[in-house]
Amino acid sequence: MRIGIAGALGRMGRAVAKVLEGKHGVAVTAVFDRPGTEGQHVGHLRLGAPADAAACDVVIDFTSPAASAALAEAAAARGAPALVLGATGWSDGEIARLDAASQRIPIVRSGNYSLGVNILAGLVEQVAHRLDAADWDIEIFEAHHRRKVDAPSGTALLLGEAAAKGRGAGLADLRIGGRDGLTGARPEGAIGFSVMRGGGLVGEHTVAFVGEDEILTLSHSARDRALFARGAVAAALWVAGRPPGRYDMGDVLGFRG
Numbered sequence: 001m002r003i004g005i006a007g008a009l010g011r012m013g014r015a016v017a018k019v020l021e022g023k024h025g026v027a028v029t030a031v032f033d034r035p036g037t038e039g040q041h042v043g044h045l046r047l048g049a050p051a052d053a054a055a056c057d058v059v060i061d062f063t064s065p066a067a068s069a070a071l072a073e074a075a076a077a078r079g080a081p082a083l084v085l086g087a088t089g090w091s092d093g094e095i096a097r098l099d100a101a102s103q104r105i106p107i108v109r110s111g112n113y114s115l116g117v118n119i120l121a122g123l124v125e126q127v128a129h130r131l132d133a134a135d136w137d138i139e140i141f142e143a144h145h146r147r148k149v150d151a152p153s154g155t156a157l158l159l160g161e162a163a164a165k166g167r168g169a170g171l172a173d174l175r176i177g178g179r180d181g182l183t184g185a186r187p188e189g190a191i192g193f194s195v196m197r198g199g200g201l202v203g204e205h206t207v208a209f210v211g212e213d214e215i216l217t218l219s220h221s222a223r224d225r226a227l228f229a230r231g232a233v234a235a236a237l238w239v240a241g242r243p244p245g246r247y248d249m250g251d252v253l254g255f256r257g
Contacts, residue, residue: 003236004030004056004081006071008042012062012086015229017042023233029055050074053081058236062086065094072101082242084235085109086228088154099246106242110249111154113231117205118249120220121162124207127216128166133189136209138163143196143204151195155205160191163207 003020007013008031020028021043030052031045032038040047050071053059059081061068068085075081088111090098098107112118128138140163142156152160157171164171167189174191186192196204203222208215222228231249238252249255 001026001237001240002029002055002057002081003027003233004032004053004059005042005045006050006053006059006061006067007033007063008045008047009033009037009040010062012225012229012232014042015225016060016062016232017045019226019229019233026233026237030059054078056081057240058082058084060084060086060232060236062232065090069094069097069101072098072105072107076101076104079104082106082236082239083108084232084239086113086232088157089150102246103244105244106239106247107245108235108239108247108249108252110235111156111158112203113228113235113249114220114222115227115231115253116220117155117158117222118253118255120205120207120218121159122250122255123218124159125162125166127209127218128163129168130166131209131211131216133167136211137186137190137192139192139194139208139210141194141196141204141206141208143198143201145201146197146199148197151197152193153195153203153205155203156193156195159205159207160193163191 003026005013005016020026030048031042032048032050037047038049061071065087068087072083082105140156140159142153144153161171164174174189176190176192206219208217235252
């Protein structure tokens with residue numbers, strides 16, 4: 001299988017390259033990053049340009065929503081390659097561009113490629129479904145390194161979507177952000193978010209179901225970016241040859257049945 005890496009100079013791009021190094025049945029046939037980086041090296045790999053993606057079966061991309069949307073449109077125009085996208089902080093317009101591209105190519109997009117996080121999301125949905133919103137408040141806490149530019153994290157939003165789904169609603173209808181000043185009483189059924197940024201934290205996520213007399217806490221800690229890279233590679237191996245459409249890690253892991 002011919003795999004490309006977009007954003008190859010980034011932390012996740014380098015992690016993906018390391019996971020793919022020496023992997024049986026896989027060849028890295030394109031690596032690229034920002035314009036002007038052509039000719040630079042990532043290990044033994046020499047950077048090219050986004051047009052090199054045409055030679056790939058799948059491209060793994062942990063860049064930015066804008067760059068990923070442009071890559072998806074270019075791939076859709078020629079009908080290949082499939083894409084595995086790990087950027088977070090998508091706007092509605094960028095999601096719409098991705099939806100349009102997925103009519104022509106298969107795309108896996110996830111806020112987190114960890115097996116543990118995706119199992120956590122399933123548990124969150126089930127717990128939210130079983131605990132009455134009138135009696136149990138939901139709070140999601142996330143912590144990442146100081147260099148992360150979006151908040152809440154894609155993983156926190158993934159968990160929020162799972163909680164909202166468990167309550168039979170969309171996250172946009174239940175989400176409340178940071179609190180400051182006289183905010184008033186908490187709305188019934190709301191899903192709250194809080195964020196910490198500092199140091200080199202890879203990723204900490206906690207979902208708390210808070211009742212009057214007890215608290216149920218579900219959490220996940222990431223210790224090494226390699227776990228996300230391994231998940232993205234698994235997604236790439238899975239999506240190659242799939243029909244056009246939008247997929248996520250629930251599909252990759254078989255949680256959709």
